[in-house]
Every structure is written in C-alpha cells, then in structure tokens.
Amino acid sequence: MSDRNLKIILPNIWDIAAFTLVMGLVALLAWGSRQMAAPYTPGEQIPLSLDPSHLPMYALRTVLRMVAALVFSFAFTFSYATLAAKSRRAEGILVPLLDVLQSVPILGFLSVTVTGFIAMFPGSLLGVEMAAIFAIFTSQAWNMAFSFYQSLKTVPKELQEASVLFGLSSWQRFWKLEAPFAAPGLIWNTMMSVSGGWFFVVASEAITVGKTAVTLPGIGSYVAQAIQDKNLVAIGWALLTMLLVILMYDQLLFRPLVAWSGKFKFELTESQDAAESWVLTLFQRTRFLGILAKGAGNLWNSLTERLPKLPRRRLTFIEPSSFALKVQGFVWHAILIGGMIFGAWMLIGFVGRGVDHSEIFKVFMLGLITLARVMILLALASLVWVPLGVFIGLNPRWATKVQPLAQFLAAFPANLLFPVAVVLMVRYRLSPELWTAPLMILGTQWYILFNVIAGAAAIPTDLREAAKNLGLSRWRLWKRLLIPGILPSLLTGLVTASGGTWNASIVAEVVSWGSTKLSATGLGSYIARWTEKGDYPHIVLGIAVMSVYVVSLNRFFWRRLYTIAQTRYRLD
C-alpha cells in the first residue's frame, strides 16, 4: 500500500511543523527533569525570584510534576483496575477501597506524606518533588482507575467470546479489545483529572508542615512568594503564564486526545458531533510522521509477537473443590479482618494520643459548617449555571464555542486567583466567614456549566418540537422537559464539583496577603491550621472526618440521586 512512489516518504509541510513541535517538547522535558534531582537539604530555602523572566522555567517545572504524576497514575490504573476487574476476590476489597481513597482530601495526602518522602531521598530535592507528585497522583489515579475498571467490566460479551474463540492470548486481548474499549472513557477521565490536577500542583509547591517549609520552584511557589511580598504585579505575570500553560495543555493534549479517542467509541453508527482538534488533524496529515508511527506500530507488533507464546487460554472447566474454595475464602477474610483491626488500632492509637476526645465532636461540627458551605455554594452555582447552560446547550452554535471555554476554565487553577480576592476582602473589610466561601467553588463551578451544556445539547429535537407543538408554557417546559432532560448530566457535574469543592476548602478557608491572614471557621481551615503547625494527630483526625463526610455524602446523597436520574430520566 505504501509503495506508490518516493513522494510519499519525503516529508511534507505538515511533517516539518509536527516534527518541530515534538522535538521541541522532548528537549524541554529533558532540560527540566534534570533540575528535579538537584541537591537539597531539609530546611534549606530554595531561592525564588519574582522576576517574570524566570516564569517560563517555573512553568516548565510545574508541568513536569504533572507529567510525572500522570505516568504514575497510568501505571497504577492499568495494574489496579485490571486486578480488580479480573479477580473477584480482589474486586471485593479494591473497589470500596478506591471509593474511600477518592474521598480523602488530596492536600491531606501531601501533609501526611511529605516528611516521609524527604526522608526517602536524603540530600536531594527529589524527595520533596516526589511528595508533590504523589499528591497530584492522588488527584488523578483513583478516578482513572475507576473508569478503567468500569470499562473492563462492560466489555461486550460477544467481543469477548470472539476473542476467546479466535484464540487471542490475554496480552493480545488486552491490547486489541480491552484497552481500546476502555480508551474513550479513560482518556476523558484522565483529561478531567489533569484539569483538576492543576489546582493541586500549584497548591503543593509551597506548603509548610511544622518545621518543614517546602518550596518547589514552580508557578505555585512563585505566587506564594508574591503573596508574601504583596506583589500584585508578579501575581498578574503568574496568572498570564498559567493561562498560556493551560491553553497549551488544552490545545496540544486535551483536545487532540479526546478527538483521537473518538475512534474507539463502541458504536456502529458514525456520531454527528465528533470532537475536533487542529493538532490531531495536523498529525494525521503528516506523511513522514505517519510512516514513523506505522513503523513504530510494526516494531511493537513484531516485538510482542516474539513473546513466548502462552498456551491458548483454557477455560477452566474443572472447578476447584468447594473445600479448597472455603479454605481460600477463609484465609482471605482472615487477612482482611486482620488488616481492618490493625488499621483501626493504628488510627485510634495515633489520633487518640495527641487529641482530646472532645475534639472529635468539635471537628465533626466544623465539618458540618463546611458541608453547609459546600451545599449552599453548589445550589447557588446551579441557580446561575443551569439556566445559562441550558440556553447555551440549546443553541448549537453557542454550545460549540462556550463548551471548550468552560472546559478550559475548569482546568485553570483557581487558587492563583485567591490573592486578588483577598486584596479586595482586605480593602473592603469583608467578613472572611462569608466571602472566602465563593473561592471554594471558583474553580469547580465550570463542571456544572459544561455538563449542563452537554445535557441540554443532547435533548432530542423532536421532544423540544413536541413540547412546542403542545404549547407548553415556559415554566412547564422547564418542569416537564428541560430539567428532567439535563438531570443526569447536571448530577454528573454536581458530583464532580462537590468533590472538588471539598478539596478546595483546605486552601480556600484560610487565605493570606502579606502578613494578613483571613480565616473562616470550618473543617478545611482546621486541617490547614494544624498542617502548618505540623501536628499529625490533628491532621489525621481532620482528614478522617472529611473523608467520612465525603463518603457519606456520596453514598447517601449523590449516588442515590444519580441512580434515580439514570433510571427515570434517561433519554434513550
């Protein structure tokens, strides 16, 4: 097929453009990663310059942390989710575990692990880097693993049967069937996680845990320094840089990947609203790179073909005796229960030694305050974004323009904007109890908007026409069609926003400007305050209580609503 003539092999204009892009990126990454392992002794203050000319380098460091976390997240996803999907026994513990991990506040992971990581890499900055990377990892991995697990569990039965019948090995099945089937969901979730991750990468660069003040060169620490120096101009530069970084991430990674993953959608009709990306088009038009990619593919194939041929997958017809099963089950459960007792003992012992019993009740009350903030904010944000989102979603022309913008805004780390808000609050003497609250939802409200837009755009035209034909009044149209129509997507948006808002509370309930510190009463500020003091029992207590709130909220509220929305208001 590729033997027409030489012209095909010669690079075309697209090749040159694409090649420059790729090689430039590789060089940048190489340079930046060398900086990561610089020597460092704990307590040492890494000098940060507020000179804007240093910002590109800081931005690169920030991006590198994100990339590293992403690599770990993928490794985790493939192993953890595959194990959960393939082994029934592991599934029983791994899936609930994921559910709990998902609700642990991400900055909590950072406060707890940072000293440990520093001890692991003595004399090198790598330890601190690892702590930050680990925090970012925790903001991505759970979500990705869930998506991959769910895809693995829903691989169509007839495709599984076909691959078993045609004798595909497990390795081949993974790459030919399972990974492609999971790709659209995994890529979408990855991109959502990365979008959320910018918030944490920025937050994790400047953190103080007791005596360990950690400053990693990056945009986040740059902003922290600017806050200390009350330098509003520097903050302006940082915002501009981050804007460019997110723009590049959005255009060079998010959009091309999502558009490309459309290929793996399990559908037998071409969808109308396929995602588009100029970068993907560019790469698809290149000749030279196309051949390069094909060559790489062939190499991969011939390599994997040389793998020792495993025996054909046998279905084990001989079922293990029920006695052996029982023993296995018993051992498994014994290990589980043992682990649980040990975990509970550790938690109680650790927290109990440093914390008064009355404190626990107090922390739960603080959680209630933060819960109230989160719920009120979500309601307010819905009041604003649902009508707007529906309006936009019903106008296809608007939707295609606003949708990417909303996704872009969701990726922008809102904590960079906090100083601006604090300056206003200080100047006008606004109460932090009330006015720090909007900061919590600043970055997460966009999830509501773009999910509502997607939901409204998916309402079938014939239903809208039928409603018009029946002469439904505006109020009735909302009640009977629009609200039920967007409900499943609205809930998806709300669940995501809710998780993000809880996480944001740790940085949003305590904000500062120079030496001025504004603090609101709540669980978030509780965790932040004790983190600064480096008091682990209190930190762990705060984190545990927040997890309890988030898990219960998910279980008893969101999931229930979601099930109702999925069964009653599905439009198909």
Next chain:
Amino acid sequence: MEALHPETNLLRLSKVCKSFKKSGGEEHLVLDGVSLTINEGEIVALLGRSGSGKSTLLRIISGLASAGSGKVLYRGKPVTGPVQGLAMVFQTFALFPWLTVLENVQLGLEAMRVPQAERHRRALAAIDLIGLDGFESAYPKELSGGMRQRVGFARALVVEPTLLLMDEAFSALDVLTAETLRTDLIELWLERRIPTKGILLVSHNIEEAVLLADRIVILGTNPGVVISEIEIPLEHPRDREAPAFRQLVDEVYALMTKRPRGAAGKAEAVPLSYRLPVAHVNQLAGLMEALAAEPYNGRADLPELANQMGFGVDQLFPLLEALEILAFAHTEGGDVELTAFGNNYVDADILRRKEIFAEHVIRHVALAAHIRHVIDERPGNRAPEERFLRELEDYFSEDDAERVLRVAIEWGRYAEHFAYEEGSGILSLENPVSSMPVK
C-alpha cells in the same frame, strides 16, 4: 443412527446436560440430555424457540462453556476449551469497531502467530472471496449491516475452520441482504471454495433452515431437548416455491408448534409454572386483526403468515402461544385458526376489547389471577413485585422469572386488573396518580 463411521464425525454430543445455579443455590436445567452428531460434508441446522437453550448448546460446542454432564467430542477428542478449527459467525457480528476490515479479518491469524506477510495475503484472499474488495481500510461503522456480516464471515473463513458455527448469523439483517448472503455462502460451500468440512447453523428461521441445511435438529423448550430430527433431501439450489420445499417447511412448523400438553387445555388456566411467552398486547391485537381479515378470514397457514408478516419463529411463535393460552386462537398441524372469542375481540371497540381481554387473562393465566388475589388480600391492597419473583424462581431461572412476571404485569395492567409502579416495583389496585393534575 448416522454415525456408522466414527471417523467421519466432525462433532459428536452425547447426552449433554447443562444447568445454571440460581441465586438460591438450586440448579436450573437448561439442556437435558442433548445428543447430536455433525458429519463431514454436512450442514446441520439447529432450530428452536427462545428458551430452548440453543445458544447455550452452541457455546458448549465451541468450547466457550462447559457441559454440565455428557460428552462433547470434536473429531473424537473431548472439548475442554476453545478448539482450533472452529470458527463462529455472530448474530451481532462482533466486529471490533476500532479495527479496519482488514485488521478485523486478520485477528484470528494474529492469534495463531501467522507471519505478517502471509497474514496479509490470506486476509486479502478471504476479503476477496466474500466480496469485500475495496473495503479493506474501512471501519465497521462505515459499512451497512450486510457488509458487516460479510466481514464476520471473512474473519471466520480466513482461519480455514473445519467446522463453521453460525449463531443466527442472518437474523440481524434485512430480508434481501440476508438472502444474498445465504446464496453466496451456499455457493462457496457447494463449489468447495472453502476448506470447511461442516456447518452448524443455529436459527429460528424455519425457511432458512430448510433452504440451507441437509438435516434439521429441532430443540424443544424448557429444558432444551432434541424433539426431532428431519432430513432435507433436496438438491441445491433449492426453490422456495417448489411443493416439496413447502411441504418440508409445513412439516417443521407442525413439529415446532406441537404442544406437549395437548390441544385439550383450552378451558383451564396455565399454572404458575408455565413460562408465559413474551407477547405484547398490541402485537396480539394486530395478529388477530390480520388473521380475521382477507385473505385469511380466520384461518392461516403458518409459513405463509410468517412470510407475509416478515416474522421469524422467535417472533411469531410466542404470539401464537399467547393466543392459544388466552383461547383466542388455536394452532394445529401448521395452521392457526381464530376461535369465536378471538373473532369477538377483533369485532369489539377499544373498551370492549379491554373487557374481553381482562376476562380471558384472569381465567386462563393463573399468575395474573394469583397476583390479583394477593393484592386483594393484602392490607392496603399493595404488594411488591419481589414477592412474586421469588415465587416464580421456584420454577424458573432468575432472568426467566423476571421475564414471565413482566408479561403477566403487562397483560394485567392492560386488563386493568392491577396497577404497577415501575420505580418502586409496587403492584397495587389504584391507578397511578399524576404528581400534578393535568391542566
């Protein structure tokens, strides 16, 4: 009977039983002592209605599932897992949407570690053979249903299977496409252009079976047993209109509609343990109307009726069975005839039809009468559906119990014997009240 020379057996099943575990731990029997032989050079059709376990049987033969008891021998060797030399064509095509036609066809060869050049050559040859040239680089979603199934055939044939299994391979296609594909396949087979030594065709389309097969094996329902085998001694190409062909079709229809409980069950109700056929009220009304009208005037020949309605056995038989249960029609010897009740129903207006239906449901379907009785007895006149599901699970698998209850609920709701609320699964006497009165 056939197997005089064991070495010419491609496949031999003897006394295969299979049961599934129900949630309560009890066993539910799906296949009960099925024996079956496929000889070299033979096309065998496996005909059965839904619930006859034909799908399960096919999965046992292909090594995707194990037989509970009995023997499955492929060329004399017991089948313990997917067998090389067997390939299957799926009803839903089972193509990988992210692979091109060429890549889909190469899939089996890749698994066999055929070197790339040869893989390519063989795949192209198979694509050529099945009439797909020009579509090598297309993705399945760009193709029509017929073309997709051609990819399914190419993918199966490229591994040069000794035994080709077809799981309702034509039933997802429209009539014209299915016919072309059948003709093409039988041509390849007759001209020996494929090395395949035998074909097992699972179908619910009687004409298709008579058209293609050398022998038809008919499976009975619940549990699946072989109820009869019939040779088709006709020469290819077969003429659907030839009297001999029609007669064989009639014969198969008669065999498949033969009811084990006999024709004399009309007056009494079918018990709780009866697997109610999945038949929707509107379909029943439509079928009765068609039967009452020209050209049938109350009596129809089943093959003709199926043809005219474009129905396969899976669609027509449940309707006939439902009409039989409700005493609206009677099926015998390959013919169906409306009863006096059926005629009354057709002549009535919408409300009167409901009344007639209501009367018949309560009289002939014990499950409907039972549900009504329980609701009447219970305080508040409400009962959860789980209550009945659990009762039905004494007789059926979980899925079947659910299916049977759905049918009873649909019939009972239409007859206004009781109301049902989907969300909560509550059966009650009152009709659902709208959350807001209609303006």
